[in-house]
Amino acid sequence: MAIVSIPDQNVTLRDAAEIKAFLAGISIDYDCWPLVKLQDQADDSAILTAYAQQIERVKEEGGYTSVDIVNVNSLTPGLDQMLARFNREHWHDEDEVRFTVRGRGLFHISPPSHPPVSIEVGPGDMIRVPRGTHHWFNLCGTRQITAVRFFQNKEGWTPHYTQSGLEEKYQPVCFGPEYVSA
Numbered sequence: 469m470a471i472v473s474i475p476d477q478n479v480t481l482r483d484a485a486e487i488k489a490f491l492a493g494i495s496i497d498y499d500c501w502p503l504v505k506l507q508d509q510a511d512d513s514a515i516l517t518a519y520a521q522q523i524e525r526v527k528e529e530g531g532y533t534s535v536d537i538v539n540v541n542s543l544t545p546g547l548d549q550m551l552a553r554f555n556r557e558h559w560h561d562e563d564e565v566r567f568t569v570r571g572r573g574l575f576h577i578s579p580p581s582h583p584p585v586s587i588e589v590g591p592g593d594m595i596r597v598p599r600g601t602h603h604w605f606n607l608c609g610t611r612q613i614t615a616v617r618f619f620q621n622k623e624g625w626t627p628h629y630t631q632s633g634l635e636e637k638y639q640p641v642c643f644g645p646e647y648v649s650a
Contacts (some may be wrong), residue, residue, distance in 0.1 A: 469500055470593045471643050476583035487522065491587070494579040498587075501567060512537040515569055522567070522594075523616060530563065530596070532618040541571075541612040542637070553579035554605045557634045558627035562620040564597040572644050575649035578602040580636055588642050602630055604618035 472490060474482040481487050484500050488511055491498045503589055504518040514536065515537055525536055540547055557578060566573075568589045575587045575597065583614075588608065597603050 470498060471538045471588040472581055473586045475638060480549050494577065494582055494585060497575060499594040500592050501594055503592050511541055519616060528616060530565065530618065533618055534619045536617050538617055539614045551607065553627055555631050555635065558629045559600050559602050560627065562599050564625055565618035567594045567616040569614040571585045571610060572608035572642055573613045574606045574608060574640050574642055576604050576635065576638055584638055590599055590644050608642035608644065620649055
């Protein structure tokens with residue numbers, strides 16, 4: 469489940485209903501889907517089949533024309549260059565929509581009338597960052613994520629950088645299960 473924090477206000481939310489209501493107030497859609505039992509090495513096709521019903525519903529509701537799977541980990545060639553495209557404040561001409569199957573990631577959202585918000589997503593989390601929303605994304609410490617991505621335009625999300633430098637003021641710190649050692 470997601471963890472939402474507002475670093476400037478020293479606030480952290482961990483309750484799904486509170487998270488959903490708070491994020492709706494800053495125009496971010498959030499949902500938590502039940503996880504389907506998949507093999508650790510399930511391929512893209514198996515993931516898409518397992519979540520086909522939810523995927524079709526989101527595609528219909530949002531006008532998304534295609535989906536794909538992003539599956540990266542610390543051994544993925546070019547990972548740092550890939551992440552560098554999205555770890556600076558930017559916005560897109562279309563919604564950024566992801567359902568996380570495995571791993572964890574961290575969105576920072578910069579709403580126009582609210583301090584920046586971090587949203588740590590993990591397995592089961594579905595998030596929609598509307599077009600034009602200023603944000604940036606990092607992976608958590610395990611540097612691994614598998615997610616279904618939804619697109620309105622087959623070419624995918626093109627980042628338009630704000631050049632604000634805001635991302636330099638907020639550390640990409642995740643507080644999920646990997647944060648606390650057993």
